[in-house]
Amino acid sequence: MISIDPKDQSVQDNYKLLIGSIIPRPIAFVSTLSEEGVLNAAPFSFFNIVTADPPMIAVSVQRRNGEQKDTARNAISRGQFVAHIADELYIEAINETAANLPPNVSEVEVAGLKAIASTVIDVPGIAEAKIRMECVLEQALPLGGSEGSPSCDLLIGRVVHFHIDDALYEKGRIDAIGLRPVSRLAGNDYSKLGDIFTVVRPS
Numbered sequence: 001m002i003s004i005d006p007k008d009q010s011v012q013d014n015y016k017l018l019i020g021s022i023i024p025r026p027i028a029f030v031s032t033l034s035e036e037g038v039l040n041a042a043p044f045s046f047f048n049i050v051t052a053d054p055p056m057i058a059v060s061v062q063r064r065n066g067e068q069k070d071t072a073r074n075a076i077s078r079g080q081f082v083a084h085i086a087d088e089l090y091i092e093a094i095n096e097t098a099a100n101l102p103p104n105v106s107e108v109e110v111a112g113l114k115a116i117a118s119t120v121i122d123v124p125g126i127a128e129a130k131i132r133m134e135c136v137l138e139q140a141l142p143l144g145g146s147e148g149s150p151s152c153d154l155l156i157g158r159v160v161h162f163h164i165d166d167a168l169y170e171k172g173r174i175d176a177i178g179l180r181p182v183s184r185l186a187g188n189d190y191s192k193l194g195d196i197f198t199v200v201r202p203s
């Protein structure tokens with residue numbers, strides 16, 4: 001076994017170990033609204049469930065040269081965002097939104113995606129997504145980095161409304177195959193849902 005103390009290598013090398021090991025990662029496509037009203041959207045694979053009581057999710061937005069990305073800044077200033085599940089049908093468009101565009105340019109328009117009004121919050125969602133979760137920001141935690149200069153903002157959102165494509169929803173459950181989720185590996189690699197198998201938990 002290779003044995004590594006993260007303190008003995010660079011941030012970039014630790015990053016490579018994390019993104020290559022923690023796979024496949026689900027991808028949240030997150031829309032936010034700037035203070036000026038520009039609809040912003042970007043993908044985030046540092047994404048997961050926090051708790052179901054009440055439903056909460058977490059997205060970790062890395063800072064860029066010490067600066068908050070638009071997603072973090074907007075989510076914090078408005079206290080709202082929409083998380084969408086990335087799927088095979090719009091992953092190319094999602095990827096286009098990850099370009100580093102200025103805050104006054106809407107990635108949603110650039111990628112040719114369609115905005116759709118939310119039910120509970122002011123931030124619109126993306127119509128192409130089969131699952132949308134309207135979120136109210138529960139907490140934004142600046143973490144990591146060095147004293148006074150965190151490396152990321154961990155956004156914890158409380159889901160206040162779910163929107164699910166009729167075709168996927170069966171008695172409260174989601175049809176995994178129909179969702180065709182896409183996940184992130186390292187670098188520019190992605191994966192589709194692989195073979196599904198069942199392991200019954202011991203009682």
Ligand SMILES: Cc1cc2nc3c(=O)[nH]c(=O)nc-3n(C[C@H](O)[C@H](O)[C@H](O)COP(=O)(O)O)c2cc1C
Nearest residue numbers: 042043044045046060061062069070071098099100
């Ligand atoms: C599939 C994918 C997953 C990504 N995951 C993350 C992530 O978890 N955290 C992060 O900070 N950036 C991530 N990025 C990069 C952001 O999407 C990118 O920096 C984007 O420009 C941020 O947009 P914003 O400035 O509008 O917030 C990812 C990019 C792609 C293509």
